[in-house]
Amino acid sequence: MKILIVDDEESILDMYTEKLVAEKFTVITAPDGIAGLKKAEEEGPDVILLDIIMPQVNGLDILKQLKGNDKTKKIPVYLLTNIPEGSSTGKAKELGADGYLLKAETEPMQLSEFLKELKGKMEHKTS
Amino acid sequence: MGQTVSARDQKLAIFLSKDQEPTKKPTSIWNRTVLRVSEATVWVIVIVLLISIKVSSPYIFDDSSTLWFAGLIISFALAYYTVIYHHFGDKQRRYIKDIADVIFIGILGILAKDYSIYFFSLYILPIAAAALALNIVNSLLVAIFASIFITGNIILNTELFASIEPVYFGAFQIAFLFLLTFFTRALALQLREEKSQRTFFETKLRQVDKKLEDVEAIEQEFVSITTHQLNTPLSIIRGYASMLLSGDAGKLNQKQKRYIDEIHTGSLRLAELIRELLSVTHIETQIHNQDNQPIDLTALVQSSVDEFKGKAIMRSININCRLPNKKITVLGNQVQLEQVLNNLLENAVKYSENNTNIFVQLSPRKGIRSEIELTIVDEGIGIPVKDQERIFQRFYRAANSKVKDASGTGLGLYIVKLIVERHNGSISFVSGEHEGTKFTIRLPVQSSKEKV
Numbered sequence: 186m187k188i189l190i191v192d193d194e195e196s197i198l199d200m201y202t203e204k205l206v207a208e209k210f211t212v213i214t215a216p217d218g219i220a221g222l223k224k225a226e227e228e229g230p231d232v233i234l235l236d237i238i239m240p241q242v243n244g245l246d247i248l249k250q251l252k253g254n255d256k257t258k259k260i261p262v263y264l265l266t267n268i269p270e271g272s273s274t275g276k277a278k279e280l281g282a283d284g285y286l287l288k289a290e291t292e293p294m295q296l297s298e299f300l301k302e303l304k305g306k307m308e309h310k311t312s
Numbered sequence: 313m314g315q316t317v318s319a320r321d322q323k324l325a326i327f328l329s330k331d332q333e334p335t336k337k338p339t340s341i342w343n344r345t346v347l348r349v350s351e352a353t354v355w356v357i358v359i360v361l362l363i364s365i366k367v368s369s370p371y372i373f374d375d376s377s378t379l380w381f382a383g384l385i386i387s388f389a390l391a392y393y394t395v396i397y398h399h400f401g402d403k404q405r406r407y408i409k410d411i412a413d414v415i416f417i418g419i420l421g422i423l424a425k426d427y428s429i430y431f432f433s434l435y436i437l438p439i440a441a442a443a444l445a446l447n448i449v450n451s452l453l454v455a456i457f458a459s460i461f462i463t464g465n466i467i468l469n470t471e472l473f474a475s476i477e478p479v480y481f482g483a484f485q486i487a488f489l490f491l492l493t494f495f496t497r498a499l500a501l502q503l504r505e506e507k508s509q510r511t512f513f514e515t516k517l518r519q520v521d522k523k524l525e526d527v528e529a530i531e532q533e534f535v536s537i538t539t540h541q542l543n544t545p546l547s548i549i550r551g552y553a554s555m556l557l558s559g560d561a562g563k564l565n566q567k568q569k570r571y572i573d574e575i576h577t578g579s580l581r582l583a584e585l586i587r588e589l590l591s592v593t594h595i596e597t598q599i600h601n602q603d604n605q606p607i608d609l610t611a612l613v614q615s616s617v618d619e620f621k622g623k624a625i626m627r628s629i630n631i632n633c634r635l636p637n638k639k640i641t642v643l644g645n646q647v648q649l650e651q652v653l654n655n656l657l658e659n660a661v662k663y664s665e666n667n668t669n670i671f672v673q674l675s676p677r678k679g680i681r682s683e684i685e686l687t688i689v690d691e692g693i694g695i696p697v698k699d700q701e702r703i704f705q706r707f708y709r710a711a712n713s714k715v716k717d718a719s720g721t722g723l724g725l726y727i728v729k730l731i732v733e734r735h736n737g738s739i740s741f742v743s744g745e746h747e748g749t750k751f752t753i754r755l756p757v758q759s760s761k762e763k764v
Contacts, residue, residue: 194544200551207560238540267543269590271536289543289583292554 186304187211189230190265191221191247193239197288201234201265204293210300218242222250225257232303233257234265234286234296237273245277252281261303265291535593542586550579581721588723591651592706595730606758607649609640609684613674616653620661627666631657634673640684641758644735652731655724656688656751663692663749677754684757689750695743703741704729 188210192198195216202212213228215221218239225233233251237244244266251257261283264274274285286299553576555561557569564572617633624631642649660670668691677683695703699710707722732739737755 194548196548197544197551200548200555204555204560238537267540267547268536269539269543269587271532271594273536287543288547289550289586291547293551294554294558 186232186300187213187228187230188232188234188300189213189215189221189224189228190234191215191218191239191244192234192236192265193217194236201293201296204297205300208297208301210297218244218247221247222254222257225251225260226254229256230260231307232300233260233262235262235282237264237266237268237277245273245280248277248280248282261307265296532594535590539586539590543583546579546582546586549575550583553579585721585723588721588727592723592727592730595648595727595734604643605646606641607644607646609642609649609686609755609757610635610638610674612646612649613653613672613686616650616657617672619654620657624661624664624670627661627664629661629664629666629668629670631670631672634671634675636674636676640674640676642684642735642755643758644755645731648731648734652728652753655728656753659724660688660690660692660749663694664690665692668692676757682756683754686753686755687750689748691748694745694747694749695741696745700741700743704739 188205190198190201190212192214193216198214198216202214205212213224213230215224219242221233221235224230235244235248235251239247244264248262248264251260251262258281262281263284263286264277264282265286265288266274267288268274269287270285274282277285286296291299553572556564556572557576613635614633617631621631657670657672664670670691671687671689673685673687673689675685677685695710699708702708703710704725706726708726709722729739732753732755735755737753739751739753741749741751743749
């Protein structure tokens with residue numbers, strides 16, 4: 186399963202990547218939204234984990250573009266952010282985000298478990 | 313709720329203090345004096361007239377005096393009518409008034425017939441004066457209609473001044489009319505002033521409301537960003553500590569493990585604190601109650617209890633739940649009410665000894681059918697008497713709670729109270745040390761008849 190993580194915080198990218206790779210996931214990372222868009226298009230990940238607050242282009246705009254692009258609109262996008270649940274996350278759901286994870290409450294292990302579960306669900310759906 | 317209201321009042325006060333009240337026009341004292349003087353004079357004249365008619369004339373109900381009274385009454389009616397009317401002024405009523413004015417003048421003309429018609433036509437003056445002070449277009453329309461009507465009457469009635477002593481009546485009437493004119497005009501001016509003040513405050517209130525909404529949005533935004541800033545380093549600490557603990561970076565010795573465990577536990581507590589602070593701020597700053605969804609409380613209690621059963625069973629605590637067989641609908645915010653239940657159940661489990669019971673019951677309040685009562689009873693350590701007064705305070709934790717369990721932010725019950733009060737409910741408790749605690753929440757229910 187190929188995961189794309191878009192986050193401007195390097196320590197966080199490293200942290201999650203290390204754990205997910207150890208748990209046998211394929212992980213691609215992007216340090217900002219533009220790079221994220223590009224990688225989503227080129228690499229076709231199975232899941233995108235997207236931060237909201239990022240310099241230059243906001244995560245919500247990236248989400249809009251991802252969902253507006255034929256190549257990427259079917260990829261499930263989960264918000265992995267430290268913005269508390271509220272207006273921004275509500276807006277993200279309207280824009281087509283599939284779910285929301287608060288970074289401070291999601292330890293690498295928990296993220297990996299979440300993705301394993303998701304993987305199971307996705308395989309179940311396709312089979 | 314008290315907290316929130318006072319916060320809002322403070323904001324209001326600060327906002328209002330920046331603006332001054334509308335400056336009163338210097339004419340207002342003059343107006344008021346004219347008003348009082350002319351009002352008094354008018355009444356004096358009326359009384360004098362009544363007495364003089366009574367004394368001098370044996371025929372109280374002769375034609376001329378009847379006309380006089382009709383004229384007086386109609387003029388007063390018109391004057392007051394104008395005043396009362398414009399006090400509540402809105403468009404439709406104003407049209408009705410214009411029509412009514414014309415009808416009044418018409419009746420006046422018919423009554424006057426061939427008698428002192430000229431004088432009665434002067435009754436247009438007070439109406440015109442009042443109307444001029446309020447709305448020129450309307451007043452002109454009224455005056456024109458009335459003039460046409462009365463002029464028509466004059467032309468039709470050739471026998472003018474047929475009644476006796478028209479000169480005296482005429483003199484009285486002219487004096488009276490002038491006073492009445494002053495009177496109505498002064499009244500009208502005063503009303504206009506009051507109206508402008510009212511409009512000023514209404515506009516101000518609307519602005520304040522709008523501003524408060526903005527403040528609310530800004531506050532929420534601020535909290536959101538601050539939480540983000542706090543959460544980011546926290547998630548790094550928590551994440552790496554958890555990885556170290558699970559041995560991702562190799563095996564740890566006892567001491568290393570203990571230290572990292574402390575870091576991890578600390579970060580968990582911090583996360584909880586941030587989460588609770590966030591929800592407190594969210595509820596406190598939320599001035600406008602946007603969420604008024606009907607919620608099935610029975611189902612909500614059931615699901616919350618189910619969630620805690622696992623935790624309780626691990627410590628051999630039995631949660632007994634008694635719920636009504638039907639839906640109980642309350643209006644409010646689902647997430648917040650869930651939080652109330654979670655906080656109370658968590659406390660109940662946390663402060664219960666092993667092998668004890670927790671009782672959860674939801675039932676209509678005895679005698680008051682519009683209220684539902686939720687009780688959560690535990691057989692735990694209880695709340696010491698000296699702490700009982702303060703348990704709903706922010707960051708307050710009872711002394712024995714710290715002994716029992718190191719974690720906890722002291723915000724749980726504060727949040728519970730805040731949310732319950734936001735839902736127009738109340739919370740109370742009885743507790744004895746080592747005897748357990750009973751929390752009672754009362755909430756207004758939505759009866760099945762008034763479904764949303």
